[in-house]
Structure formats: C-alpha cells, structure tokens
Amino acid sequence: MTDAFDFTRYLASKRTVDDRALNRHVWQTLADAVESELPRDRPLRVLEVGAGIGTMVERVVEWGLFARSAFGVDYTAIDSEESNIEVARRRLAHLTSGGEAGLRVQLETANLYEFAARQENRQRFDLIIAHALLDLLHLPTALPGLLQMVRPTGLFYFSINFDGATLFLPEVDPALDGRIEALYHHSMDTRITDGQPSGDSRTGRRLFHALRACGAEVLAAGSSDWVVHSVGGAYPADEAYFLGCILHFVESTLRGHPELDAREFEEWLAMRRQQVACGELMYVAHQLDYCGRVGG
Ligand SMILES: C[S@@+](CC[C@H](N)C(=O)[O-])C[C@H]1O[C@@H](n2cnc3c(N)ncnc32)[C@H](O)[C@@H]1O
Numbered sequence: 242m243t244d245a246f247d248f249t250r251y252l253a254s255k256r257t258v259d260d261r262a263l264n265r266h267v268w269q270t271l272a273d274a275v276e277s278e279l280p281r282d283r284p285l286r287v288l289e290v291g292a293g294i295g296t297m298v299e300r301v302v303e304w305g306l307f308a309r310s311a312f313g314v315d316y317t318a319i320d321s322e323e324s325n326i327e328v329a330r331r332r333l334a335h336l337t338s339g340g341e342a343g344l345r346v347q348l349e350t351a352n353l354y355e356f357a358a359r360q361e362n363r364q365r366f367d368l369i370i371a372h373a374l375l376d377l378l379h380l381p382t383a384l385p386g387l388l389q390m391v392r393p394t395g396l397f398y399f400s401i402n403f404d405g406a407t408l409f410l411p412e413v414d415p416a417l418d419g420r421i422e423a424l425y426h427h428s429m430d431t432r433i434t435d436g437q438p439s440g441d442s443r444t445g446r447r448l449f450h451a452l453r454a455c456g457a458e459v460l461a462a463g464s465s466d467w468v469v470h471s472v473g474g475a476y477p478a479d480e481a482y483f484l485g486c487i488l489h490f491v492e493s494t495l496r497g498h499p500e501l502d503a504r505e506f507e508e509w510l511a512m513r514r515q516q517v518a519c520g521e522l523m524y525v526a527h528q529l530d531y532c533g534r535v536g537g
Contacts, residue, residue, distance in 0.1 A: 249328045251486040252293045254479035264463035264530040271398050271532040276309050279367045284312040288366040290353045291374035292318035295329035298346055313343035319351040326350045357386040364392040376403040376444035379437055380451050388455050391535040398532045401465055404445025406527035409513055428494045445529035456536030465530040471520030484517045484524055
C-alpha cells in the first residue's frame with residue numbers, strides 16, 4: 242500500500258463498506274425483536290464484543306436500533322486491543338460522557354474469554370453483538386462463552402461472518418487467482434492464536450447449526466457481502482485504502498508460501514494495486530448475518 246498500514250484506519254474505512262453490506266432483513270428482524278421482546282421497564286443491557294473503534298455503536302445510534310427504548314441503553318463495548326479502544330474513546334466521547342441519544346457507552350480493553358469468565362457477566366445482557374468477529378475465533382469454544390453472557394430469551398446479533406468466497410475482478414489469470422484465494426482461505430482455517438485454533442473461512446454457513454447446538458434460535462439470516470467498486474472512476478469514502486488493506490492482508494499472509502511462485506505473486510499484487518489506483522478493481526467477499534434468541 243502507498244500509505245503505511247494502520248488497523249484503526251482500516252476499521253474506519255470499512256464502515257461504508259459494512260453499511261452497504263449489512264443485511265436489512267436481518268437488521269429489521271433484530272429491531273422488531275428489540276422493540277417487542279426486550280424489557281420496557283428498565284434500561285437495556287447490551288454487550289458488543291470485538292467492537293474495534295466503535296463503528297457499530299455509531300451505527301446503532303444513526304440507524305435508531307434503540308430509538309423506542311424508553312429507559313435508554315447501557316452499552317458495554319469491549320475489544321482486546323487497547324489501541325482500538327483508545328480510538329473508540331475519542332470517536333464516541335459524546336456517548337461515553339453522559340449518554341446522548343439514550344445510549345450510555347462503557348468501553349473496556351478486555352479479551353472476550355476473560356470477560357465471559359467473570360461471574361458478574363453471566364446472563365447479564367439483554368443483547369449481545371459481534372460484528373466481523375466470529376470468523377476470527379474458534380466457534381466451538383467462543384460461541385458458548387458469548388451466549389452464556391445473555392440472559393435466557395435475550396437476543397444476539399452476529400453480523401459480517403465470512404463465508405468462503407473472495408473475488409478480485411476482473412479475472413486476470415483464473416488459475417492463479419483461484420490458487421491465491423484457496424491458500425488465503427486455508428490460512429484462515431489453520432490459524433493458531435495463543436496456541437488455540439482461531440478462525441474458519443466457512444463460519445457464515447456453519448453458524449446456523451452451531452447456534453442451534455448451543456440452544457439458540459435463529460430468527461433471521463441473510464447474506465451481507467462486501468462489494469467494492471469505483472463510481473465514475475473513484476472509490477467512495479476511504480474505500481481505496483480499504484482495498485489496499487485487503488491486499489496487504491493477502492500479501493502478509495501468503496508471502497513466502499511454498500505453493501506460490503514468489504515472482505508471480507509479486508506481479509499479481511502489483512497488478513491488483515495498479516487496478517485499485519485506476520479504479521478498475523472490483524472486490525467481493527461473501528458473508529452472512531444472523532440474529533436470534535438465546536435459549537430460555
Ligand atoms: C475484524 S475486527 C472488527 C472490529 C469491529 N467489530 C468492526 O467491524 O469495525 C475484529 C476485532 O476483534 C477484536 N478481537 C479479536 N479477538 C478478540 C478477543 N478474543 N476478545 C476481544 N476482542 C477480540 C480485534 O482486536 C478486532 O478489533
């Protein structure tokens with residue numbers, strides 16, 4: 242990339258891509274369930290895990306998810322990276338210092354497993370949100386930990402779960418494009434973090450039955466593909482930077498891979514970056530959103 246890679250800028254640049262991608266049927270089902278199923282006689286308790294720099298917090302305010310919650314919302318947002326939470330504190334200062342729009346936001350640097358293990362968090366929340374997170378985790382370990390923090394019959398919203406398709410268009414060398422895609426997905430399936438498996442390139446399709454196995458009921462599911470392309474020769478907002486980050490992830494994951502010819506891969510990256518520079522690259526990633534109810 243021309244600019245140095247900055248994860249918090251990547252998350253900021255992802256905001257407009259996610260806004261377009263989020264499945265509106267799933268969102269509306271969630272909004273209806275928040276209104277009809279959650280308590281109306283006290284503030285709602287909401288937890289967001291892996292909240293990054295807080296873009297989902299901004300979205301729930303802008304899209305009015307809790308607009309009809311008479312007693313407002315106590316919204317706890319955690320992320321394991323202090324640098325993300327620092328940026329979130331700045332972006333969300335108006336919501337952490339008093340609670341505009343009925344939302345009182347508490348930010349905390351915490352690992353979800355450590356947070357979930359605290360006794361006071363057991364069955365504490367009415368709604369749990371995880372956005373662009375579950376495909377980075379080991380589902381059989383993470384899902385029970387997440388759901389146990391929700392009170393019986395509370396709700397979950399798990400959005401932007403990657404599901405096994407990454408397309409860089411136009412195709413230039415279908416065999417090479419396909420090999421890069423397959424190796425990239427394989428790296429997600431074999432990733433180890435802190436000695437544990439962490440990630441799955443087919444999380445989207447696996448979630449439905451994984452949720453049911455935990456006693457949760459899916460109320461709505463639908464696709465939320467990222468689709469990024471230029472309009473009039475230019476990418477919207479900071480999406481050229483977003484595309485540069487995606488290529489950076491592919492490069493840093495596959496550099497030196499024994500099944501890729503190093504020079505061929507370099508040339509592929511240079512060509513894709515050139516396509517970003519002239520607005521030619523189209524990028525698609527297939528993902529699924531889910532919302533539902535935790536077992537009673
Ligand atoms: C792809 S980012 C998505 C961030 C944010 N939800 C968004 O979409 O802008 C995944 C986030 O999850 C956080 N994360 C990863 N593993 C975590 C864990 N075990 N506990 C808490 N946060 C975690 C990372 O630090 C990162 O900010």
